[in-house]
Amino acid sequence: MIRKGGSNWVDGENFFDRESELEALEERVREKTHTLLTAQRRMGKTSLVRELQRRLAETGDFEVVFVDLEAATDPADAIAEIGVQAKAVRAAWDRIMTSFAILVRSAGGRIEELSLADLKVKLRAGIDAGNWSQRGDAIFAALSESGRPVVLAIDELPILINRLLKDETGRVTPEGKREADAFLSWLRKAGQAHRDQVTLILSGSVSLEPLLEQAGLSAQANIFSPYDLKPWSEETAVSCLEALGQSYEVSLGPEAGRDMCRRLRCCIPHHVQMFFDRMHDHLRRTGRKAASLEDVEWVYVREMQGVRGQVDLQHYEGRLETVLGRTGYTVALEILTAAAVDGGIAAETIDRYREYFATGDAHDGDGAPAFDHVLHVLQHDGYLEPRDGGYRFVSGLVEDWWRGRYGQRFVSVFDRQR
Ligand SMILES: Nc1ncnc2c1ncn2[C@@H]1O[C@H](COP(=O)(O)OP(=O)(O)OP(=O)(O)O)[C@@H](O)[C@H]1O
Ligand SMILES: [Mg+2]
Structure with missing residues (x-):
């Protein structure tokens, strides 16, 4: 029986379709x-990888390791994280401990039960800017020799790469x-x-x-x-909505x-789950069991566009600012708001923006992302899709969120100039 997804990844019974x-x-x-x-x-994405690994492990043909690099600060840290998660593969873990010369015995000779966090500290202590690649090689070698093929998933690698590439202002440094x-x-x-x-899955x-x-650095991928x-x-x-309804x-009929x-226009699983959750709450509050179109x-x-919905929008904005940096984010804000207010953005407007952001005050020197890079990210990360030579929001919900948040006060840079 499927339960509601919340906002963290799901697997097993709560994982629908795919x-x-x-x-x-x-x-x-x-x-x-x-x-x-x-x-x-x-x-x-994360759910899909988790569920895939769960099923592959169940077949007995594979070992699986899941690593999240969201919090990793540098290569040494990333290697320590991969190393500690490799604990899931028993045969490999013993080798890793040996190669790091880690003694997990207390004075009395008993094996200590260390938490993953403690183990990571121990691993991390043996890795530095000079030896991380050798340490990493040792971990891969240990995984390779574990007897079964390993599926190594690395989530949030782009967040680490972004962190490595840029300074606080969001510029790529040498x-x-x-x-x-x-x-x-x-x-x-x-x-x-x-x-x-070892098969890698990056997400x-x-x-x-x-x-x-x-x-x-495109060739690296x-x-x-x-x-x-x-x-x-x-x-x-x-x-999925029907299955949740049954649970x-x-x-919902x-x-x-x-x-x-x-209304969602693009059925992103998290938005579907969120809509169900809000509907469920609404029906409960009004003491009913069936949803009508008025309820929708x-x-x-x-609810979806209210304050609680906006929390999710902040998450979107935060990620955008992370990848685009301050300057790039300002450009994205302008493009997205213009697209939300007008239900899309025409090719000519895009050209005007390109010209505007390439010259004058808006351009502040080397390293700031170019206009087309911002547009590329917005398209790649699924905010906008091409349409009639211009662009529009992929998701009706994100579009409505954006309009609700920024639309009313919006004056385009062209009007501001007048
Ligand atoms: N297959 C699925 N079945 C049911 N719900 C799902 C499924 N996939 C995703 N969801 C819903 O979407 C939410 C987000 O899932 P998940 O964290 O896997 O997405 P993601 O693409 O990794 O997100 P992010 O972009 O933030 O990394 C889950 O909490 C769940 O509610
Ligand atoms: Mg994820």
């Missing part, structure tokens, strides 16, 4: 193809570029050297490609074959479900 995606990824793993999983925010380059080329070599034993809440492109995770079809989203004993999907309208306007 059968063809799981099949495609399993095939890649069995064929030893490294994958770069891409999709716009909240599409269910040292940052060197460090990101060194880490990526290490990963690439390790991935190639251990191809038969993240921001896209890797525009980042690498901006830094001139060429061992990874991209896999683009799409939104649910309306049909799938409606079945919580409320009825196909009509209400369909109307919910139409009410919940969409009052």
Whole structure:
């Protein structure tokens, strides 16, 4: 029975559909193809990888390791994180401990039970700026020799790469570029050297490609074959809503479900889950069990776009600012607001913006992301899609959020100049 997803990743019973995606990824793993999983925010990338690993581990054919690099600050830290998560593979773990010369025995000779956090501190102490790549190689070698093929998932690698590349103002620095380059080329070599034993799956809440492109490092990703995770079809989203309805004993009926999907326009699993949750709350509050089209309208306007919905928007904005930096974010804000207010942005307007942001006050020197880079990120991360030569929001919900938040006070840079 499926339970509500909340906002963290889901697997097992709470994981809905995605059968063809799981099949495609399993095939890649069995064929030893490294994958770069891409999709716009909240599409269910982390969940998909977790569920894939759960199922692969269940077959007994694979060992699985999941690493999240969101909090990693530098290559040494990333290696320590990979190392500590490799604990999931018993045979490899013993070798790692030996290669790091870590003694997990207390004075009395008993094996200490250390938490993952403590173990990571121990590993981290043995890694520095000079030896991280050798340490990393040792971890890969240990995984390779574990007896079973290993599926190593690395989530939020782009966040680490972004952090390495840029200074506080969001500019790519020469040292940052060197460090990101060194880490990526290490990963690439390790991935190639251990191809038969370790399959990599990379994912993240921001896209890797525009980042690498901006830094001139695109070639570093060429061992990874991209896999683009799409939104649910309306049909799938409606079945998910029905399944959730059954679990919580409320009825959405196909009509209400369909109307919910139409408002979202793009059925991003997290938004579908959120809509269900708000609807469920609304029905509970009003003491009812079935949703009408009026309920859909009410919940969409009052709840999805209300204060609670906006919390999610802040998350989107935060990520955008992280990848674009201050200056780039200002440009994105302008483009997105213009697109939200007018239900899209025409080709001529894009050209005017390109010209505006390339000259004069708006351009503040080297290192600031170019207008087309911002546009590329907005498209790559799934905010905008091309339409009639211009662009429009992919998601109706994100568009409505954006208009609600910035639309009313919006004066375009062109009008501000007058
Ligand atoms: N297959 C699924 N079945 C049911 N719910 C899902 C599924 N995939 C995603 N969700 C819903 O979406 C939410 C976000 O999922 P997840 O964290 O996997 O997405 P993500 O793409 O990794 O997000 P981010 O861009 O923030 O990294 C989950 O909490 C859940 O509510
Ligand atoms: Mg994720």
